[in-house]
Amino acid sequence: MDINSLKYARSHEWVALEGKSATIGITDFAVRQLTDLVHIELPKVGRTIRQGETFGEVESVKAVSDLYAPLSGEITAVNDKLADDLGVLSDDPFGKGWVIKVTVTDPSSLAELMDRKAYEAHCAEEENHA
């Protein structure tokens, strides 16, 4: 996945758009911040998610963090492999570590998302505040 062509949410999810279909994952920055991942809770296929809503959670040795929907749509696929091996998520967050696929129902929700450059600036700001 070319990270420069992806869209990003402030809550550190990425979106790859192909027509009305979107693949969603969490970013390398998020993975680094979380440290050692131990567990992931995934949603069920068929569930409708609204932008900003929690659709799952990822647990590391130090915290449990929610996964927030970067856009509104209906879940068409879930990467069940992550439940068995979170190494995939740590090693390849933009590729094999994808989390869900969604059919976008509300294209206006995409307007909120950032490009790579804006996202990197957002991360730098968060690191400065930390």
Place this chain on the structure above:
Amino acid sequence: MTYLFNTPDQEREMLRTIGANSVEDLFEQIPSASRLNRPLDLAPPLGEMDLERELRGLASRNRGCSTRTCFMGGGVYDHFIPAAVDEVTGRGEFYTAYTPYQAEASQGSLQAFFEYQSLICRLTGMDVCNASLYEGGTAVSEAAFMAMRVTDRHDKVVILGSVHPEYQQVLRTYLSNLKCEVVVVPAPGGTADLAKVKAVLDDKTAGLIIQHPNFFGCLEEADELAKLARSVGALSVVSFDPISLGLLRRPGDYGADIAVAEGQPLGIPMQYGGPFLGLFTCRNEFLRKMPGRLVGRTTDRSGRTCYTLTIQAREQHIRREKATSNICTNQGLLALRATVYLSLLGCRGLREIAELCCRKAHYAAERLTSVAGLARAFPERPFFKEFVLSCPPDAERVLASARKAGFDLGPSLSRFSPAGDSSLKHGMLVAVTEQRTRQEIDALAAALAESSR
């Protein structure tokens, strides 16, 4: 009486340590208008000998299981407690230890809780046990919450009418500010009617809560009920009597998803109805949705075995409002009592106690129902150590005559009106533990026969 000393020297030393000049200084911030500006209205101080006599006189006015014969049921039971339970639990290292957040300073407590969890897993046949909750009633409610989290169904839980009425009340209180509906399936026949249970279960149901043996002492068809719950994708929650598992199949063996209990029978005195101990166990797959804390065994950096709190990321002090529960502690001292009790008994000891309770309860049922006017309320239902004695027209009168003869029975079911339909109005619970003797049972039957004449 314990010798606790508080000399003027010690008082001065304590004040010096905390940097205060006098005890009076410590109360300075309380406005004088809010203070009692005179000595408390107490009798003058006594010497040790007089004090001992005074307190012994007061204590002798207590009426408890040491001076009377207890046949009381309803969730708290007069089981025997070996002296070693008090001896081990009373050790200062355990007795005064605070919550074990600092693993390096709390290895003793942590190991004890780990042993507790392991023992309860063996007892129940369940995969995981937490480090304990407060008592049986809240354990049932926490199980309902957990079923909602696991199934992601938040609208409905089903509970049998044969579950302890007070546990039902606690559940309603816990759920009162949520939109979750509590559906009660009445059990007028003493146990659940499977067809009626099936009729209310649906794909909105988070959990089916049963008690086995139930509040009336009767055995439920626990495995069938667990199957019914599973058939609609709900979790089965079983509240059990830990002593009964010396004889009955374990919740893990008949497919329970969550198994909870009041742990009082495991070496904890009846002590005015609390504090008690909540046992909480579940299947491995639900581990992360479980309330409370969990102790794990690991190795330190020198490779030595050690113990620590684990899976803490889901707890309240880290996850705040998204924690699995607001329970962020455990009932340490009482869990330790259960640990010592179960270790002393072993598998064979527990089996022997369960057998004694069961046989003596059946002997008592036979003797008491031979008294004119007394009958078992659900004569066709098998029971373990407790049964409902039906005494029309007036259970209170029978309770009173037993009491007069030195025997405590009950409670009377009329106390729990929402649970009892009219057929149970004249019923009372009778429980028989391993402590009761044939002579005591015979004497109770004779006293009731005498009073019914």
